[in-house]
Amino acid sequence: MHMADALLSPAVGGTLWAASAGTIAWCSARMRRELDDRKVPLMGVLGAFVFAAQMINFTIPATGSSGHLGGGLLLAILLGPHAAFLTIASVLFIQALFFADGGLLALGCNIFNLGVFPAFLAYPLVYRPLAGRHPGQARLVLAAVVAAVTALQLGAFAVVVETTASGISALPFAGFLLLMQPIHLAIGIIEGLATAAVIAFVVRARPELVTAALAGRPAEQLPLRGMLAGFALAALLLGGVVSWFASEHPDGLEWSIARLTGETELPQPAGRLHGTLAEVQEKVAVLPDYTLRPGPAAEPAGRAGTSLAGVVGGLATLALCALCGLLLKKRPRRG
């Protein structure tokens, strides 16, 4: 599930952009050091392969609807975590630009949700220990399904956290979670089965492709400690963002209390942290409480007038925009 610009706040979007850009820079530096220039065309062509494979739909067992391969786990198994992460990121980049899938600000979230979890968590920590070196059919299917489910559950959870932290959608955290996790459980199982089907075929046809990928990267090369520190940092950042927005969240509530009591602001809780946050917010917010604070003329008639002005003005603005477009449009030349 792609995160969308429309549901993101700049703080959450920016944080995850920074996290994803950092991971891309780290993986790029590593690929440069690795000096395996065979990987350069391989990554590019396999990224294109994911696009092509996504065009081929298969029937989901026992339902009759159809699905397609996501490809994250498959890439991690074939390329190893770092190259796979860069490849997934590049695929998402093209999807964001050509299909506006999610959008440019949400790209950071999507690379994090769909790239980091399969490449750096599900593959090294779930798939490899479960599958071992020479997995049989059953073990391969088990490892792929568990890994894909892990990656997608984490990804779906991240979407919920990002959406709630942004505070644009009114969906409550628990409700959204209950909606997303079961859907992604199903998607994860299917993704795992499809990945296992493809890998099983490759193991039969050209086993050296899969075993070479395994042999090239012994487990201790993954800097687990550094990764954990990175995740802790991301969690801290996210936590900071969430608490920030939690302090801003009662805007609707604030408004209804204003209607009841005639006061515009809740009495501030005396906590120091809250005070500091509110201060920062006051400084950063360009027009604090701009749309919601009922002005002195908050009687119903006044408000109706204001909303009418908003609607009329909005329509007039759109008409002006369209007019600009028509005026600037090149006339088709005669002849």
Add this chain to the structure above:
Amino acid sequence: MLAIDGNLLDFKRLDLLALKESPVHRLDPRAKVLTTLVFILCVVSFDRYELAALLPFALYPVVLLALGDLPAGYIARKVAVVLPFAVMVGLFNPLFDRQVLLQLGPLDIWGGWLSCLSIVVRALLTAAAAIVLVAITGFPAICEALERLGMPRVFAVQLLFLYRYIFVLADEGGRVARARQLRACGTKGLGLRHFGPLVGHLLLRTWERAERVHMAMLARGFAGEVHTRRQGRFGAAEGAFLLGWGSLFVALRLYNLPHLLGQLLTGN
């Protein structure tokens, strides 16, 4: 079956739009990328209930559409396709957020409806900005701009490679799917049992293609670096474009233009 080819044609059409010749096509890609980022940041930074103040932002994609001589209907269709996820999540807002925020005559409007509409407008604006950016710049130029703005070279090369082979492999994937469908004699679905070998073969052919590409690159003197031609410079026109639009966006973010206009028109 036609859907696959249709998708690919759609993709190619957007790609070809970047080859047009117009004042906005000629601008340095960095100016366009940065302006688009400012645009998106301004749009998403609005309060969740804001609706009217978002509307003037439509000016940016509309003006570029007109100056770049892009087909409006096609771009509009591409933008509409992206709505589902945002709208699906947005539609829950009216269920959870039922306080009356606006009154239009006898009509009470819940905050949830406002924020839902706001999400739809945000989705339309940000998607339009991204697609118009590709249509007036082209993918290789965007990669080049990002690289000159600090994106790692390895990732830029990866993006260019991917872009180069998408069309080749998507054609191949389409042929595979079509061939299977023609031989399937009316059976609709493709089971997982056959999906593995079908996609697996595609994967093996892809892998072999990568090996051939690598050998061809070695034969042409590849030593771990891909050299691309750099063109364009950040001149006065680019500066004016970035500063002009950027300050307009910030102004529109600070002042609610439709509101002021409406007050003027209705005399309130």
